[in-house]
Amino acid sequence: MKFLNKIIFFFYREYKLNLSGFQDILTNIIFFFVSILIFIFSIGPDEEVISLIGVGIVWALLLLSSTLSLKKFYQDDFENGNLLIIHLNGFSFGFIAILKTISHFLFVQIPFLLSIPIACIILNISDDKFFYLLTSFSMGSLTLSCLGSISSSMNLMNHRNYLLGSVIVMIFSVPIIIFSIGIINIEQNFNSLINILFGILLIVFAINPWASGLCLKLSLENN
Amino acid sequence: MKFLNKIIFFFYREYKLNLSGFQDILTNIIFFFVSILIFIFSIGPDEEVISLIGVGIVWALLLLSSTLSLKKFYQDDFENGNLLIIHLNGFSFGFIAILKTISHFLFVQIPFLLSIPIACIILNISDDKFFYLLTSFSMGSLTLSCLGSISSSMNLMNHRNYLLGSVIVMIFSVPIIIFSIGIINIEQNFNSLINILFGILLIVFAINPWASGLCLKLSLENN
Amino acid sequence: MKFLVNPSKFNEIADYIFKPVLILSVILFALGLLFSFYLSPDDYQQGSTVRIMYVHVPSAWLALLTYAVMTLYSIAALAFRIPFGFIFNTAVAPIGAVFTLICIISGSLWGKPMWGTWWVWDARLTSVAILFIIYLIIIFMNLSFENRIVREKVVAIFILVGSVNLPIVKFSVDWWNTLHQPATISKLSKPSIDPSMLTPLIIMTFAFMMIGIAIAILRIKTEIISRKSNLS
Amino acid sequence: MIIVKDLSVERLDKRIFENINLSLASSDITILKGNNGSGKTTLLKTILNIIEPSVGSIYWKGKLLKKNLYDFYSNVTYIADRTSSLTRLTVKDNINIWKKIFLSNINDSQIETALKTLRLENYLNQKVGRLSLGETKKLELLRLIIENKKLWILDEPLSNLDEHSIELIKQTFEDHCSKDGSIIFSSHQNPGIYVTEEINL
Amino acid sequence: MIIVKDLSVERLDKRIFENINLSLASSDITILKGNNGSGKTTLLKTILNIIEPSVGSIYWKGKLLKKNLYDFYSNVTYIADRTSSLTRLTVKDNINIWKKIFLSNINDSQIETALKTLRLENYLNQKVGRLSLGETKKLELLRLIIENKKLWILDEPLSNLDEHSIELIKQTFEDHCSKDGSIIFSSHQNPGIYVTEEINL
Ligand code: HEM
Numbered sequence A, B: 001m002k003f004l005n006k007i008i009f010f011f012y013r014e015y016k017l018n019l020s021g022f023q024d025i026l027t028n029i030i031f032f033f034v035s036i037l038i039f040i041f042s043i044g045p046d047e048e049v050i051s052l053i054g055v056g057i058v059w060a061l062l063l064l065s066s067t068l069s070l071k072k073f074y075q076d077d078f079e080n081g082n083l084l085i086i087h088l089n090g091f092s093f094g095f096i097a098i099l100k101t102i103s104h105f106l107f108v109q110i111p112f113l114l115s116i117p118i119a120c121i122i123l124n125i126s127d128d129k130f131f132y133l134l135t136s137f138s139m140g141s142l143t144l145s146c147l148g149s150i151s152s153s154m155n156l157m158n159h160r161n162y163l164l165g166s167v168i169v170m171i172f173s174v175p176i177i178i179f180s181i182g183i184i185n186i187e188q189n190f191n192s193l194i195n196i197l198f199g200i201l202l203i204v205f206a207i208n209p210w211a212s213g214l215c216l217k218l219s220l221e222n223n
Numbered sequence C: 001m002k003f004l005v006n007p008s009k010f011n012e013i014a015d016y017i018f019k020p021v022l023i024l025s026v027i028l029f030a031l032g033l034l035f036s037f038y039l040s041p042d043d044y045q046q047g048s049t050v051r052i053m054y055v056h057v058p059s060a061w062l063a064l065l066t067y068a069v070m071t072l073y074s075i076a077a078l079a080f081r082i083p084f085g086f087i088f089n090t091a092v093a094p095i096g097a098v099f100t101l102i103c104i105i106s107g108s109l110w111g112k113p114m115w116g117t118w119w120v121w122d123a124r125l126t127s128v129a130i131l132f133i134i135y136l137i138i139i140f141m142n143l144s145f146e147n148r149i150v151r152e153k154v155v156a157i158f159i160l161v162g163s164v165n166l167p168i169v170k171f172s173v174d175w176w177n178t179l180h181q182p183a184t185i186s187k188l189s190k191p192s193i194d195p196s197m198l199t200p201l202i203i204m205t206f207a208f209m210m211i212g213i214a215i216a217i218l219r220i221k222t223e224i225i226s227r228k229s230n231l232s
Numbered sequence D, E: 001m002i003i004v005k006d007l008s009v010e011r012l013d014k015r016i017f018e019n020i021n022l023s024l025a026s027s028d029i030t031i032l033k034g035n036n037g038s039g040k041t042t043l044l045k046t047i048l049n050i051i052e053p054s055v056g057s058i059y060w061k062g063k064l065l066k067k068n069l070y071d072f073y074s075n076v077t078y079i080a081d082r083t084s085s086l087t088r089l090t091v092k093d094n095i096n097i098w099k100k101i102f103l104s105n106i107n108d109s110q111i112e113t114a115l116k117t118l119r120l121e122n123y124l125n126q127k128v129g130r131l132s133l134g135e136t137k138k139l140e141l142l143r144l145i146i147e148n149k150k151l152w153i154l155d156e157p158l159s160n161l162d163e164h165s166i167e168l169i170k171q172t173f174e175d176h177c178s179k180d181g182s183i184i185f186s187s188h189q190n191p192g193i194y195v196t197e198e199i200n201l
């Protein structure tokens, strides 16, 4: 009971923090729409082409903009010592990683999810595809949150090169993209592809606490 | 003479801060390629479509990279007090803004510029377009640097209303990008469009020192 | 075979074989160039551009081979706690990257006359591009982490995960229909290539391999030394 | 409560300190002294099991601390040498967050009096980033009261404080000890706080 | 050199201090004392023309400081209460950057001896983020020697330092005054540094 309360208040804290960093989320969303605009301009008004590659564009942009928020994942809490306080408050590092991943998903990715319907309208994506897009994206974005957690905890140890983390996340997300786009284009195979996506999600989700936890522990030790 | 030396060493400092070596530039370039890769995976390898939106991809990525680095523009130096030290060292705030903008252009945007030729090969952008792309890109990215300077110095001032800054960059960058893409698609109008771009650049470049300088002064006063 | 896992044994053997390997590689290279430029015929379709093959194919094979060996060493290092595996991976990754780069450059030089473009996004080329990026990430990870013990493990795990890409590179031409040449030589039963082309190809492959080994020996030795000096 | 035996710590292959012994019973106050870089912070972090010692062991309530980690953590308040309040939030928000995540059962009037004695009552709606250095430190020390734990591990709690606040800290320390609490703290100055043990690093 | 007349400062519509008068000639040392939040840092920043005073004026060499700003700046070293070294770079890199941007004509052997007396000579290749708190502070104080200016404006230069380093600072202060330099610093403690004027905020 006490532990559960602590978890709830962890999320309360994240909520407060993210609210004050609401700018970042909105920046991401604006970036998203401006880029869509750019694509529409460079393609020209040809509706067919737009709706053909619309889904792909949405996915690529989602991926890129979630790497935008990667840096804040652990960095701030690490530098001002809050990570340590939370650990001393009874959460193991692995568990912190899980909570952080979930709160990243809740407070960064979900707001994004909300912007997808609008993107679909702009890009002429048909309603039935919209459903697939939403399903695949909500799974894919949780996977991305896990990958983000791993890479940004690794970045704590490596003060130099924060883009490296993003590059690694992007490389690993290539299969996710391939499968997600596959879902949308080959509708009959929907279930099997969703299963694959779900499998990837499970694997990454299982690796995340230990990989991130180890990195967090080591980086606190060396700080 | 002394002043010139100080300017040179300002850039030396920025260099040290931004690039801890050649590998950082390379990571930038890799990031660029992997992003292109992501787009290609999600759009599909159809050559015609790719060369159609190739320019759009390059621009979207440029915008991404400049928003990615926006936060680092003044934030770090502001928070650890270096901005003040540099000011006490004899640079007015407006001048600091100019220097910072140039060094942002040099150390963040130029590495991307370097990767454009290769991006053109990969994205099947034809050789004659390449020249237009490079011209418009180098102008546009300097404009983006100026806008970035203004918006991130505004961000320092009001911790609350951050949104303003990023929105300004994004919104102002839309016409620039549209003109630049226009340059590539409508080749006959090249000169007049380039003139417009150049005009925008001049205006923004002229406003930048005073707008950013004022913001820097006010934010230091309120810190 | 202990020298393959033990640094000091490796140093001993390496001192012995370094010079012979170097000499051999020079000889093979001279021979290979001679064969590929003078003693092999033009292709009836491709003309003399076919000679790019004698650089392209060996470097492609070696890029794959290097990664495969690195994967083996990663397994050895992680599962059997053989630290030499870490040393090997750190030392050899740049060599693999260079082979991949040669493969890509020669391939696109070949592609311009054959396909009309430098680059297409078919499965083979894309997977090779990813192989190259993986190599680069390995190199950068080696450069940018400070804590050596963590870094080695992270890199080894990364190599293992990245090895998924190898079969994709190898079999992509069979799995998806692409522009790229399907396997002609490595078909086990009967190579569908003329012996006059096969000879220089094999000679060049061995020449590349010997050069690779020579550089690897040098790099592994310096790596061993730098680790020793770091500990003291 | 805590017994430290023959502790040695290395960082980046450099020996920081060797053979430190320490034992802390309830109602004890231990002060760590030593030059800059002598390893006070390192020792405190080692006791908290954040840094692995190269030799030696630490016992908590008779058992190895490592085996008993979360019980230990639930009894300890650590205040580091750099402040950890969230600078973008207001003082009030910070206090609220702490109260919640530490599941503190302290009531509002207690906090109010604490704020008043610390002379922070007028800053409730000010961003922490705009407090003065000493005010930030005092706010940080408020965590001692909010968390309400047995063992306090404090890294330079007295630096940047004015005399009035130091006097206050002194009283709080005495108060805590009279309630069976115990304290380890590091400091370069010691303006008359009674300590049971002094360790020189 | 500096004369402050009837200075009052407001921040966020709150009066921080009123009617401060101060005059500093060469070879003078002025100490600012006062409780936390009494406005020491604010006063120093006002003198540096970063904060606008609501009433009052500041003179530098007889002229209004505002009219003569960059001449003033070229004669002053300011060390803030929070450290400003670049934590991701090594100690050596930091020193090099400072030497360059301040166009310092100090030579390497001088820096070496300074590092030695500060006991920092072994940390040249360590990241600043990994130094101990006191070591970071000492590194920051090295700027006094590198910049080599007439007027030093220091915000809590003595906090977090051990006795040896404070002794060193004391000597450096005396040395500076004997060379016609002058110093304003704020501090909560004053372990025997001779001051010409003490201002209580
Ligand atoms: C940048 C472009 C290219 C890349 C990245 C590339 C990559 C590769 C790779 C990785 C292999 C080794 C595969 C294996 O071992 O089975 C290979 C083999 C080969 N490539 Fe390419 N290639 C490129 C362009 C070309 C072009 C343009 C041609 C000729 C039209 C070509 C002809 C061949 C041939 C004949 C082989 C030998 C296949 C075999 O016998 O197994 N490649 N290439």
Ligand SMILES: Nc1ncnc2c1ncn2[C@@H]1O[C@H](COP(=O)(O)OP(=O)(O)OP(=O)(O)O)[C@@H](O)[C@H]1O
Pocket: A221, A222, A223, D011, D012, D016, D034, D035, D036, D037, D038, D039, D040, D041, D042, D043, D081, E123, E130, E131, E132, E133, E134, E135, E160
């Ligand atoms: N992450 C780290 N890696 C390597 N060495 C470190 C690290 N952190 C601190 N050190 C070194 O360990 C030594 C002890 O540091 P520590 O912070 O424990 O000193 P301290 O006694 O707290 O000093 P101070 O009084 O200045 O706070 C210092 O020499 C410091 O440079």
Ligand SMILES: Nc1ncnc2c1ncn2[C@@H]1O[C@H](COP(=O)(O)OP(=O)(O)OP(=O)(O)O)[C@@H](O)[C@H]1O
Pocket: B221, B222, B223, D123, D130, D131, D132, D133, D134, D135, D160, E011, E012, E016, E034, E035, E036, E037, E038, E039, E040, E041, E042, E043, E081
């Ligand atoms: N940016 C700001 N905006 C509004 N008020 C501020 C700001 N900075 C500081 N203050 C307030 O001004 C008062 C004086 O702050 P100042 O930092 O000058 O105190 P100080 O004397 O240096 O204290 P300390 O001894 O703790 O360093 C404090 O009450 C503080 O809360």
Ligand SMILES: [Mg+2]
Pocket: D040, D041, D042, D081, D155, E132, E133, E134
């Ligand atoms: Mg300390």
Ligand SMILES: [Mg+2]
Pocket: D132, D133, D134, E040, E041, E042, E081, E155
């Ligand atoms: Mg102060």
